[in-house]
Amino acid sequence: MKISKSFIPTLKEVPADAVIPSHVLMIRSGMVRMVSAGIYSFLPLGYKVIRKISEIIREEMNAIGGQEFHLPALNPKEIWEATNRVEAFGDTMFHIKNRDYVLAPTHEEIMTFHAKGVLKSYKDMPQIWYQIQTKFRNEPRPRSGVIRGRQFLMKDAYSFDTSLEGLDKSYELHDKAYRNIFDRCGIKYFIVGASSGAMGGSKSEEFMVQSDAGEDTVAYCENCGYAANIEVAKSVIDPVKRDDVGKEVYEISTPDVKSIDELCEFLKIDERETAKSRIYIHDGKPVLILMSGNDDVNESKLELVLGGNVRSAHPEELSDITGADAGSIGPIDFKHRIIADLRLKGGNNLYSGANKNDYHVGGIDLERDAPKTEYFDLRSIESGEKCTRCDSELAVFKAIELGHIFKLGTKYSEGLGANFVDENGEEHPIIMGSYGIGVERVLACYLEQNHDDNGIIWDNTLAPFHCHLIGLNMKSELISGTCEDIYTTLQKKGYEVLFDDRNDVSAGFKFNDADLLGLPVQIVVGERNLKENMIEIKERRNNEKQKISLDDLYQKLEELLK
């Protein structure tokens, strides 16, 4: 491709709206342009990369027996009503105004619709069906460029099996395929066990990439590979101490002391000697949550313990429930359920609120003074805490979800009546799995991990072109003639070449554009070297330049672009 004839609108300046590196680079290198919040056009260069990623996905999916579909984005609403997901998605689903259609945010329903009545016998399975298509979700806040859009490209696959063992096998196949895909794309990722949320089903794993632009927080142990979403992550519990001599409960006047920090300051004690109380409402009933010191309640863990949704009590509800306002609430004589973090188990001589404004109590022994207290893991873990598996230090950081594999079960086959008949003539719902990859996220994550101050650093696998041929002064016939020869020869040899043949652009401009676009190898043809029949070759990954003979070019390229 000759740059003089192509549409690759690079930008020298950083666009005001782009914040994270991948977004900046995609815009600056002319891969995408935004049309509206969370809605992007892929320009030729960006689309070339998307196609390369898609092709890798396709190859790996086909290798495990996947068959590609092309499905409608426009779906009759009633199919989605059969599985109750119009309600489940709520405002996240786009609705068509002048007909009862919705824009598909994913494709479980449509795939199941096609399975119904066709996968009739156990002999018809297993099957793996997939598609690589655009999905639509009315995200309240699109962000980070293509990482969270209202319209995005997703590969999703569905497996159909007759037994849980069969599902296990399909799941394992996808797990392997996903590792191959991300490995081939050159992305550094890790795998997190996760809850499957609104998708339903049991086991699921997320393929994650560490990034400050991520929307999930995860804990990761580099030593043993333990990885978990912060919502469920565990660390070794460091319990509060238990003194040999237990005091009796006594009341302390603590005027204007509200926070744990103020209490510690006032009494000259350590925060580990305190038990913080938070009131939550669950099923309309108040529950007192006790945490050590300033530890925060992890509401996801709390919901797992209690089952169903919880909310923290409104300030005006507190005194009805406890007799005191926030800052003076505690477990002693509390009339409702008490749940404490495991850290507090066995602790004594603790300080907490007195359920009377401006008073606290000391000398609390939870086992003695609040014997009905239940103990659970309720706190969010932090970086530096010990891994429960190997006692190494855990890291807690943000991550982007690239892919997600679920064991769905029968939610959709039951909802839509997709049944099969087994060996004994009995009818059962098909057992399904669901497996997604955010295709644009693969691109964004790759860029997050592979760039420097000057621009992108492509590997040969995903690079939109293999090499960047730069003719420095195209008005020189020697240079332009040589470049044309190289260009033609390289193409004949099967390389994808981007040829900067512009004759009105200075050398520095071309170099900087080349670094920005980041193709793996730059071939620089300039008058100075060409006089000696030499050209320069630069590897973008390490910016190493070498002067080589024109005759050695093709062999050198073969080495570099293996």
Next chain:
RNA sequence: CGGGGCGUAGCGUAGUCCGGUUAGCGCGCCUGCUUUGGGAGCAGGAGGUCGCAGGUUCGAAUCCUGCCGCCCCGACCA
């Protein structure tokens, strides 16, 4: 949906507080000449409903009201 910021030429921005020439600058774009190993030089040129709609005023990019859009934080997130 809550908090904060922003909206001026294709891109990046000054001017807005304190209303008053022809809305300024850099990049990019067009023409010509020169230039070609790290974002060239000179000369000339084009390009603006100052987000939209009302209002105040002799006069509005600037003040007031409403709306829209975009970014960041939070809530939400298969």
